[in-house]
Amino acid sequence: MSEFEQIPFGASEFADNPEPRCPCLLLLDTSESMEGGPINELNQGLATFRRELANDPLAMKRVEIGLVTFGPVQLVNDFQTPDQFAPPLLKGRGDTPMGAAIAGGLEMVRQRKQAYKANGIPYYRPWIFMITDGAPTDDWQEAAAQVRDGEDQKGFSFFAVGVQHADMDILKQIAVRTPLRLSGLKFHDLFLWLSSSLSSVSRSGVGQEVPLLPPGWARV
Amino acid sequence: MSTPPAPNVPPVVVDGSGRMLRLGRKLGQGGEGAVFELEGEPTLAAKIHHQPLTPLRAEKIRVMAGMRTEKIDGLAAWPTNLLSLPSGIPIGLIMPKVVGHKDIHHLYSPKSRRAEFPGADWRFLIRVAANLSRAVATIHEAGGVIADINHSGVLVGQDARVRLIDCDSFQIVDAGKTYLCDVGVPTFTPPELQGLLFADIARTPNHDNFGLAVLVFLTLFMGRHPFAGRYIGLGDMPIERAIGEGRFAYGADATSFQMERPPGAPPISIVSPAIAGLFERAFARESRERGRPTAREWASTLDAIEGQLRQCAFSPSHWHFSGLPACPWCRMEAATGVALFSTDVSPGSAAHFDIDAYWRRVIAVEHPGAAPPLESPDAKGRVRASVEAVQFKQRRALHRLYALIISAAPLPLVLFVSVPLAGRLLFLVAAVVLYFVARTLVRLTNDTTVFRQKARMDHDRLEKVRDEWQIAAGPGRFDAKRIELEKLRGLWDESRDLQKRKQRERDDARHGAALNRFLDGFDIEAAGVPNLNGNRVPMLESFGIETAADVVLDKLDSVPKLEKKTRDALVDWRASLETQFRQEHASGSVSFDEQLVEREALAEQMRIEAALRSGLQDLQEIQKQTLFARISMKTKVEEAQRAYVQSSSDLKAVGR
Numbered sequence: 058m059s060e061f062e063q064i065p066f067g068a069s070e071f072a073d074n075p076e077p078r079c080p081c082l083l084l085l086d087t088s089e090s091m092e093g094g095p096i097n098e099l100n101q102g103l104a105t106f107r108r109e110l111a112n113d114p115l116a117m118k119r120v121e122i123g124l125v126t127f128g129p130v131q132l133v134n135d136f137q138t139p140d141q142f143a144p145p146l147l148k149g150r151g152d153t154p155m156g157a158a159i160a161g162g163l164e165m166v167r168q169r170k171q172a173y174k175a176n177g178i179p180y181y182r183p184w185i186f187m188i189t190d191g192a193p194t195d196d197w198q199e200a201a202a203q204v205r206d207g208e209d210q211k212g213f214s215f216f217a218v219g220v221q222h223a224d225m226d227i228l229k230q231i232a233v234r235t236p237l238r239l240s241g242l243k244f245h246d247l248f249l250w251l252s253s254s255l256s257s258v259s260r261s262g263v264g265q266e267v268p269l270l271p272p273g274w275a276r277v
Numbered sequence: 278m279s280t281p282p283a284p285n286v287p288p289v290v291v292d293g294s295g296r297m298l299r300l301g302r303k304l305g306q307g308g309e310g311a312v313f314e315l316e317g318e319p320t321l322a323a324k325i326h327h328q329p330l331t332p333l334r335a336e337k338i339r340v341m342a343g344m345r346t347e348k349i350d351g352l353a354a355w356p357t358n359l360l361s362l363p364s365g366i367p368i369g370l371i372m373p374k375v376v377g378h379k380d381i382h383h384l385y386s387p388k389s390r391r392a393e394f395p396g397a398d399w400r401f402l403i404r405v406a407a408n409l410s411r412a413v414a415t416i417h418e419a420g421g422v423i424a425d426i427n428h429s430g431v432l433v434g435q436d437a438r439v440r441l442i443d444c445d446s447f448q449i450v451d452a453g454k455t456y457l458c459d460v461g462v463p464t465f466t467p468p469e470l471q472g473l474l475f476a477d478i479a480r481t482p483n484h485d486n487f488g489l490a491v492l493v494f495l496t497l498f499m500g501r502h503p504f505a506g507r508y509i510g511l512g513d514m515p516i517e518r519a520i521g522e523g524r525f526a527y528g529a530d531a532t533s534f535q536m537e538r539p540p541g542a543p544p545i546s547i548v549s550p551a552i553a554g555l556f557e558r559a560f561a562r563e564s565r566e567r568g569r570p571t572a573r574e575w576a577s578t579l580d581a582i583e584g585q586l587r588q589c590a591f592s593p594s595h596w597h598f599s600g601l602p603a604c605p606w607c608r609m610e611a612a613t614g615v616a617l618f619s620t621d622v623s624p625g626s627a628a629h630f631d632i633d634a635y636w637r638r639v640i641a642v643e644h645p646g647a648a649p650p651l652e653s654p655d656a657k658g659r660v661r662a663s664v665e666a667v668q669f670k671q672r673r674a675l676h677r678l679y680a681l682i683i684s685a686a687p688l689p690l691v692l693f694v695s696v697p698l699a700g701r702l703l704f705l706v707a708a709v710v711l712y713f714v715a716r717t718l719v720r721l722t723n724d725t726t727v728f729r730q731k732a733r734m735d736h737d738r739l740e741k742v743r744d745e746w747q748i749a750a751g752p753g754r755f756d757a758k759r760i761e762l763e764k765l766r767g768l769w770d771e772s773r774d775l776q777k778r779k780q781r782e783r784d785d786a787r788h789g790a791a792l793n794r795f796l797d798g799f800d801i802e803a804a805g806v807p808n809l810n811g812n813r814v815p816m817l818e819s820f821g822i823e824t825a826a827d828v829v830l831d832k833l834d835s836v837p838k839l840e841k842k843t844r845d846a847l848v849d850w851r852a853s854l855e856t857q858f859r860q861e862h863a864s865g866s867v868s869f870d871e872q873l874v875e876r877e878a879l880a881e882q883m884r885i886e887a888a889l890r891s892g893l894q895d896l897q898e899i900q901k902q903t904l905f906a907r908i909s910m911k912t913k914v915e916e917a918q919r920a921y922v923q924s925s926s927d928l929k930a931v932g933r
Contacts, residue, residue, distance in 0.1 A: 069638075072541040072613040074388040075500040077464075115429070118386060130909040135901045154913070161909030177506045177526065177539025179464070179516050196912060260429075262463040263515060 068176055076118040077179040079259045080136050080169055081251070084155075084162050085147065086189035086220075088128035092149030095190060095220055095242055102244030103144040109252035110139040116252075119181075119259035123165055127158035136169045155189060156197035159231070163203050166213055179263045183213040186251065187232075188239075192224035201231040208233040218247065218275075237275035246274035286311070286325060290360045292371060293339065298360070300325070307429075307443070310369060322374040323360055324445070335359055335367035337456040338445055349419065352412040353441040375440050378432035381405070381492070386500040391619040394435065398618045399497075399596045399606075400586055404437040406493045407579035412439055413489050414572035417482045422448040424458035424480040426488030427465045428495070448480050455479055463517045464502060465491050469565040471521040486569040490559030493575060497552075498543050499609075499617060503527060503560055506536040523562035541613040547605050549582045549598055594618040614638055630886045632769060635893070639762055642896050645903040648750040651743060651914060660922055662930035666728065669931050673723040680715030684708055725931050732928040735921040742917040749906035758896045765892060769885045776878050795858045796826035796851065806846045813843070825851050 085099065110116050122142045124134035128151035134142060166183050173180045204215050217232035219225050220239045228236035239247060254269050261267045290298050300323060301314030310326035330338070338359045349355050350373065358371040383393040384405060390397055409431060416423055423430070425446045432440045448458045459476040467487035470478065494503045506526025508514035514524065514536075524534040527545045531537065538544060545553050555570040555578055570578075582598065589595030589604035595618065597604050606617050614634060662670075687708040690696075696704075747753070801822060802814050820836045821827060828851040833844055 068541040069613045069615050071539070072387065072499070072609070073615040074386050075502070075505075075539075075542075076382070076386060077505075114380070114383065114389075118382070118389065125909075132902050132905040132909075135898070135905075157909050157912050160912070161905055164908045165905065174513075175507065175540070177501070177537075177542065179502065179505050195916070262517075265463065 071172075071176040071178050074118055074138065075178060076115075077181065077259075077263050078121050078136075078173060079116075079119045079181040079255060080121045080123065080166065080183040081255055082123040082125065082136075082162050082166055082183065082185045084158050084185065084187035085124065085126045086128060086153060086155070086187075086191065087126040087147050087149050088151055088153040088189075088191055088194075089149055090222075091128075091190055091220075095244075096147055096149045098242040098244040099188070100144070100146055102248040103147075105245055106248040106252050107139055107142055107144050109249060110255070113252075113256045113259075116256045116259045120255045121169075123162075123169070125158055125162050125165070127154050128152055130154050130157045130161055132161070132165070135165065152194040153189065153191045154195040155187075155193035155231075156195045156200040159187070159197070159200035159204065163200075163207065163213075170212075181258055181261075181263055182211060184255070184258075185213050185215045186218070187216065188218045188220060188247075189228070190220035190223050192227050197227070197231060204231055205233055237272060240274055240276035243274040247272075250274060286313075287362050287368065289363060290323065290325070290368065291363055291365075292358045292360055293342070294358075297363075298323070298371075304374075314374070315371070320374055321357070321371050322354075323369055323371055325360070325369040329362075330367040330369070332367075333456070334445075337449065338367075338370045340451045340456065341445065341447075341449060344419070344449065344451065346419070348415060352415060352439065353444050355444050370445055372444070375432055375442065378434045378440055380429055381409075381431040381433050381439070381496065382428045382500070384433050385495045387615055387617045391616065394433075395619045398594050400583065401437055402496050403579055403583060403586075405433055405439060406496045407576050407583075408437060408439045409492060409496070410489065410572045410575035410579060412441055413485060414576060416441070416447065417485065417572055420450050422458070422480045422482055423485050423488070424448045424475075425460045425462065426485055426492065427462040428492070431492065464504075464520075466517075466520070467565065467569075468521045468523065468562060471517055482571070483565075483568055486571060487559060487564075489572055489575065490556060490569065493579075494556060497548060498527070501539065501542045503556065505539065506531065507539055508536060510535040523560065525557070525560040528557055528560065541609065541615075543605060543609060546601065547598060549578075549585060549600060551578050552582060632766070635889060636766065639759075639893055639896065642893070642900055645752050645755050645900050647752060648747060649907060651746065652918065660926050662927050663923060666927035666930045669723065669725075669728075673719065673931075676719045676723060677716075680712070680719050684712035684715050687711065725928070728924070728928045728931050732921075732924040735917070735924040739917045739921040742914050746906075746910055746914050749910060750903060752903070754899050755896070755903060758892065758899055762889065762892045762896065765885060765889050769882065769889065772878070772882045772885060776882065779878065792855065792858055793826050796828075796854055797824045799825040799854060801825065801828070801847070804847075804850050806843070806850050809843060809846070825854050 083103075087096065091099070106122075110120055117139050119138075121136040121138055122134060123136040124142075124145070125132055126147060128149070133145050133147075162185060166185065170180065170183070172178075207213050208215060214234070215232050216234060217228040217236035218239055219228055219236055220242070223238070225236055225238060250270060250272055254267075257269070258267050286300065288300060290300065292298060298318070299316040301316045304312045304314060304322060306312075307324075310324055313323045313325060315321050315323050338356050341356045342358055345355050345357065354372045354375050356370040356372050359367055360369040360371060361367045379393050383389040384397065384402070394401070413423060413426075423441065425443065430441060430443045432442055434440070446458050446460055449456050457476065457479060461470070461475045463471065465488035467484050470480075470484060491503060495501065502516060503525055504516045504519040506514075506519070506524070508519075508524075519526075519536070522534070524536045525531060526536040527538055527542075528534075529545075545556070548556075555575065558564055558567075559569045585599045586596050587599040589597065589607060591604070591607060592610075595604050595606040597606060609615075610617055611634065614637075685708065687704040690701075690704045801809065801817060801824065804825070817823075817836060820832065822832055822836070828847045833839060833847065
């Protein structure tokens with residue numbers, strides 16, 4: 058090692074844990090209409106998510122959770138392994154600036170990948186998981202174009218989930234993958250599925266296609 | 278993940294000799310199936326597949342059970358029996374249960390190593406790598422190939438012994454028939470097999486030797502994969518591709534392969550040249566023909582380095598190759614702030630918080646800088662007035678025209694109709710009045726208030742958004758946190774200084790009181806001081822000088838006519854007793870009260886340290902949030918800006 062080796066910021070966490078990373082960004086709608094039942098279920102779902110991942114020691118080292126809420130857009134949690142992730146208590150208020158949330162989220166993913174590359178950390182294709190119960194109240198066209206580009210270049214996988222009265226037509230225009238509608242308020246089932254899917258991905262080889270379980274929480 | 282749906286797990290299974298067995302607690306979960314306890318068989322475990330086994334697979338397990346030797350049983354969880362459903366369909370196998378062992382990846386990542394293998398230093402890692410090599414060599418010499426060698430197929434005990442698991446996927450040969458392995462993990466797969474389907478390929482020990490070298494590398498190099506480097510070329514360099522192209526990131530030729538060792542990772546020189554040579558051979562593309570180092574070679578070379586290790590002079594948990602001029606772990610730990618090996622931290626000792634290293638990390642958090650300047654709304658100049666404003670203007674012009682026509686209506690009467698002058702004047706006045714009435718009407722029906730209000734609202738909103746931007750995207754929160762940390766650091770320094778001073782005071786006080794007690798035990802009479810005859814003693818005693826403790830200067834001064842010789846002798850006597858005391862009490866014990874006080878001060882210091890640690894995390898968080906806000910808030914600011922420019926242009930267009 059050269060005496061004056063440059064150590065970039067962030068090298069510590071990768072020196073501490075050099076396992077390949079499987080980043081998962083949650084984009085969660087916290088607009089006013091989510092207040093009450095939906096937000097409570099969502100909060101419990103997040104706790105379930107953390108608890109389930111904790112059962113899988115390999116996932117605890119490989120999965121990284123990022124969390125951005127919108128209404129207003131807030132970075133709640135930058136990418137961290139689940140042991141560092143404290144499930145927040147979200148509140149529903151504000152409008153639905155989905156476009157800004159997606160733009161910010163995609164930038165986070167881009168920067169995280171840069172950090173992986175700079176530190177020689179292998180990574181799986183990032184997952185972006187957006188949950189909303191409404192329609193964007195801001196400009197979302199640009200964000201939608203970015204999502205399409207990213208999916209085309211296999212830069213990430215973008216999943217959209219509509220809750221209750223979500224505008225599925227707009228979600229279809231944003232996500233390349235068919236958006237799914239949450240059956241009732243089955244956030245618990247959704248996060249169980251998400252954690253077990255991430256567990257399977259993190260156990261697979263980087264770049265391998267992993268068959269996912271059917272999402273039992275979605276309705277057609 | 279694929280938790281098998283409950284109905285798929287049979288409650289009762291049958292072994293090869295027809296014995297009925299009941300499944301117990303689930304022990305683990307793999308890709309193909311899950312592992313369970315067997316009721317009444319504490320030393321055995323059952324692996325139950327999600328899908329019934331193919332006849333070939335079932336036959337393989339029967340064959341493997343027949344191949345067992347004591348040697349193999351000692352290092353692998355070898356299948357001992359086939360398990361079937363009561364209906365006779367083969368579904369899994371019995372194997373010895375491995376207790377008290379952990380996945381090897383828990384050992385090689387520094388973070389999990391500290392928790393799962395406390396006390397494991399680099400000597401331990403070398404021993405594990407050597408034991409692993411011996412296990413692989415044993416399988417090879419028995420004619421087997423591990424084939425799917427990977428990070429979750431090796432368990433390690435706290436005594437550094439390893440056990441191979443998932444043995445039913447090994448490739449074995451029996452009576453001239455080869456039972457293949459149809460799986461593999463790409464990051465452990467040699468270049469010649471990358472991208473191929475394993476189902477039809479007969480694997481060789483030379484293939485295993487690649488995976489073994491990867492696993493040894495991970496173990497010795499702090500969990501770093503040999504092919505996960507920084508790629509300086511364009512685009513991504515997935516590990517599979519790097520393996521295929523021989524881009525060993527730590528090799529002598531790494532640069533020509535456009536690979537760099539990741540920052541903060543150990544250089545190849547941490548291992549002996551002999552071991553480095555083995556890695557080069559194992560990872561070179563040419564080795565697919567020439568042959569990679571065998572498991573036996575690994576074992577003997579790793580054994581050899583055990584005799585060439587040295588303990589670091591500064592950190593007892595650092596053991597390193599003695600051929601190095603300095604301890605590589607010290608340097609790495611200083612650079613990354615990561616404790617690579619767990620150290621035994623004695624409770625109540627705060628000395629382990631390295632304030633300087635900590636502060637370097639604080640300074641390393643880059644200041645986010647001022648928020649990027651926002652364009653002044655006036656700079657954008659005017660934009661074209663909106664349709665509403667244009668329509669408003671047109672409508673108002675039309676209304677003005679009507680007003681003019683209406684108010685001009687009486688004028689012809691003034692000029693052409695023959696009425697008396699007074700009447701003409703009346704028409705003129707009427708025209709003027711009409712004009713003003715019409716003008717007021719036009720003004721009332723074409724009110725610009727809406728535009729004014731809109732412009733004011735947009736202006737206020739823009740101000741608000743700009744304020745929000747300053748708070749979220751500006752450096753204010755970052756600066757405040759930095760100041761807070763600086764204050765905390767000041768407190769820490771104070772607390773340490775205070776503790777040091779207290780310690781000194783306590784030492785003084787403790788030794789002072791104890792010394793006095795000690796000196797008090799020596800009567801001057803019994804001291805045997807020369808020149809001190811019998812009648813001098815009562816005289817001294819009458820001046821309060823009875824024991825060595827009383828031999829202090831001001832008391833001696835009060836004794837009249839004390840000969841200098843006697844006086845010096847007394848002072849020397851006391852000095853020699855003090856020296857004796859210090860020698861005996863060099864390591865005095867601490868009283869309970871003193872311990873309590875000490876502990877309290879220490880607790881306070883540790884509270885400050887905790888605040889410093891979490892403050893550093895906050896600082897990093899704030900920095901990220903600030904940079905994030907600059908992206909996520911941009912649209913909002915721009916929208917407000919656009920709205921304001923539009924409405925003020927509209928207002929200008931319609932006039933005030």
